[in-house]
Amino acid sequence: MDAKQNDKEVSLYLGNLDPKVDETLLYELFVQFAPVKSIRLPKDKVLRRHQGYGFVEFFNVKDCEYVLNICSGLSLYGKVLRVKKLIGGQTEAPELDEDIGPVVYVGNLDKLVDSGSISATFANFGTFRKPPQVVAGEKSNHAFIYYTDFESSDEAIKEMNGKIIMNRPIKMDYAYKKDSKEKHGDRTERLLYEKARENNFELEQLKKR
Template sequence: MNSSGPTYPLASLYVGDLHPDVTEAMLYQKFSPAGPIISIRVCRDIITRRSLGYAYINFQQPADAECALDTMNYDLIKGRPIRIMWSQRDPGLRKSGVGNIFIKNMDESIDNKALYDTFSTFGNILSCKVVSDEKGSKGYGFVHFETQEAANRAIETMNGMLLNDKKVFVGHFKSRKEREMESGSKASKFTNVYIKNFGEDLQKSNDTLRKVFGTINRHS
């Protein structure tokens, strides 16, 4: 049995927020000082072959990958800060919600690095991102911790704290399905209905409408 098999995923890094012109050769030059590299792949569009803005780097040793993550995260390549995370190839882990927290009401000056530095004190971070557009930060972001315990510590400590003079909300991340279920439960409490296109007989009297629809509750 190949003893390196079980540790291979731990030696794989995701590198995101790449400039479109960044190549495998540039990444090799940047990351090879951390240790021997097995492979580097910049992900590209199948048709146009343009970079999708992220890459995967596989080191021989997990310790070397960890060194690269700790020392090179948010370094500049072609003028852009790169974002390094452990590569999570298990979609179940990414979608489980375990260890995920949501931060909002952040000052616009807080970037990915500042968010990472703030929350890394609570435990190992698998991924960290401030949501932004062409105008800059949108004031919220996400941090995915390795354990739920670390996420709980971050929430208990940081929720309601001031970050750059703004009180932030920190809570458990809720998936789209969870949010839809919550909104659905609220909608179920809504009891008004809208009726149109009824005949002239009903238009003349509210009492007639009450008689028609008043029987619904008794029959249900």
């Protein structure tokens, strides 16, 4: 096993990191469990913010395994930390955070509309990164659509807002961000999401080599 593979064997992937988390906080957290060799948080070149994931490296496999087991379910700033092993000596592609990216709200839906019909209606505009979610209300349903890119979500909103589905004019817009009064789709989020997608693609390519 070469030195590069050894580095991966003693490293963990950290996901679902709150923007307030930094290298110092992570070091102080993990050094309580085992000696830490390094902390790395890849940052966006434009905004100089980390993109919701990072890596912690230890000095040996035993410590790495111990931290992996003990930190399951740990929360930082109210967000459950995702801690995973790196796969096959190579960097595991980070999952794109569900709180970042195109999330479209569809309102005033007939009670008979379900996730299957929403998928069939809106799949023409682009690929979903997760299945659409339909939420039942007292008088009507509403749905959330998760596209893989903002071009698709922009087009869906432009073309479908106000259109009739099962005798109801639907309302479409970007959904509000979780625990926030801001909506998805702003310039900052678009930059962060595109950079995260680029990194995700690059790491997926590494796994195929």
